[in-house]
Amino acid sequence: MTAPAAVLPEALLLSESALRHPESAKWQMYPPEVLPLWVADMDFAVAPAILEALQARLTRGLGYAPFEVEQTRLASLLRQKLSAQGLNDLPTGGLRTLPGVVPGLYAAVAALSSPGDEVLTMTPVYPPFLSAIRDQGRVLKAADLVQDESGWQIDWDALEAAVSPATRLLMLCHPHNPTGRVWTRAELERLGEFALRHRLWVVSDELHADLSFGGPHVAFASVHPGLPERTVTLTGPCKAYNTAGLGIGAAVSHHLALLDRMTLLTRGLQGHASALSTTMWVAALESGADWLAQVLAQLRANRDHLSARLRRELPWARFSPPEATYLAFLDFRQHPRCADIQQFLIAEAKVGLNDGPPFGDGYQGFVRLNFATSPAILDEAVDRIVRAVERRE
Ligand SMILES: Cc1ncc(COP(=O)(O)O)c(C=O)c1O
Structure with a gap:
């Protein structure tokens, strides 16, 4: 062959x-x-556009990049991109950089649940989803996906069986690692209805959004008017642009208090976005x-x-x-x-x-x-x- x-x-x-x-x-x-x-x-x-931008950045020194992300080119490019995915009208402050998406998963679990609370996710799933729950003393509630002839599917009965009044947070991976599923709008709507009915916060890891073989990415928080107020979306350049070694991501929400809680709980631990990582992300969005x-x-x-x-x-x-x-x-x-x-x-x-x-x-x-x-x-x-x-x- x-x-x-x-x-x-x-x-x-x-x-x-x-x-x-x-x-x-x-x-x-x-x-x-x-x-x-x-x-x-x-x-x-x-x-090549990223390499050129990094080389040019090196000639300008390596001091701190701007601390206020909202005033940067990166923020305006990201806002444009997120808007195309359905995340419109993000308030000022609705976008915070992270040293990576995994730190965002941990910060979301810390901010949106308390020790002993249940956190729900669908397995199989990218392992740091599970460690962010277990490492921080939350109770993992896992609903297995099921695989049929047309692929991996959400088991709605398993989700309903796994949720309880002690469940605070749903951790969603969209597109999904490791199965590669892109949840359809109908599935996202049903998940949204589920989260709202059970009064769950949602952290939606959309790091693989640019790697879809189908149509444009639809952000989870965009599919129902009640979701922007309950969701933190995580994004970053590293999977699509192959830049994991530079480390950067962003947490995005219409509900500033959720982001404030994440920031407060991890203040001093998250560090600041590095000069080369922000240069790289701008180049990726502008010319990649x-x-x-x-x-x-x-x-x-x-x-x-x-x-x-x-x-x-x-x-x-x-x-x-x-x-x-x-x-x-x-x-x-x-x-x-x-x-x-x-x-x-x-x-x-x-x-x-x-x-x-x-x-x-x-x-x-x-x-x-x-x-x-x-x-x-x-x-x-x-x-x-x-x-x-x-x-x-
Ligand atoms: C779904 C998902 N989230 C997060 C990450 C890691 O992101 P980061 O390197 O920005 O922490 C990966 C890496 O493969 C991933 O697949």
Whole structure:
């Protein structure tokens, strides 16, 4: 089987030798013979427009960037973008920078619930959702998603069963990591009705919004007039623009008191946005669109190729192709080594994936594969996985 089409220009498809450098968490995690398709970095070169802006910024010194984000170019660009996603008329002060989206998840749990309160989320989910709840002494209430022929779905009965009068906060991942679901407007409306009926605050992590293969992103808080007052939306550039090493995000809400609570509880811990991270985000918003369109085309080609190979070569491995993100959540529970499938794949396939259990109870036997890599590396990794899991001696 041939590799997926190379859509990105050669210069943007980084080679293994360029990627395997000592500062890369992704490429240093495993020994050199293992292909690392785990943490959510892309193996693509950063957009040239971002590199140029960073280089120009370096020539102007590295003092503090403006402390009042609202008065910056970043704020006006972000407001424009969020407005296109349905978050209109954000009040002044409705946008606060964060050192990353995970600090925003932790701050939201701290501000919107108290120790001993229940916090609800849908599993499987990006592991820091679960640690933000557990680490801060809240009670995790998890409603499992269900997988049918058309993909991962919300289990509305499980959600209703999990919520109680002690539940304060719903943590939503939209688009959803690790399944790649983009919740439809109808699903968002029903979730909104659910949150309002149970008087829940909502933190909606929309970090993957720009990585949707369908239409434009619809912000959760935009689908019902009651939601802006109950929701904090988290966003950032790092997944779409491959800039996680620079660390920046934003918390956005129409309800300033929610953001004030988050700020107050974490004052002194969040630090200030770094000069290079703000420069990078401005460049991404101003000049990154063409690069992102090319990257999305490559991701789509990779996703389709991966899906076709899995369907043909491992029909027993359940997999619903993602509607967004570059993450594939694979169900290998029918494999004889499902009890240690991640370790098995490292040892026998020489491919390093994320293990299922950190995404929630009941996900042993699942692995998450990051397909944001060159077609050649992706195909080599799939070859190795197929060979290893089909070997039955
Ligand atoms: C849903 C989600 N939220 C947050 C993060 C991490 O964001 P940050 O690096 O800005 O803390 C990730 C990283 O993969 C993610 O998938």
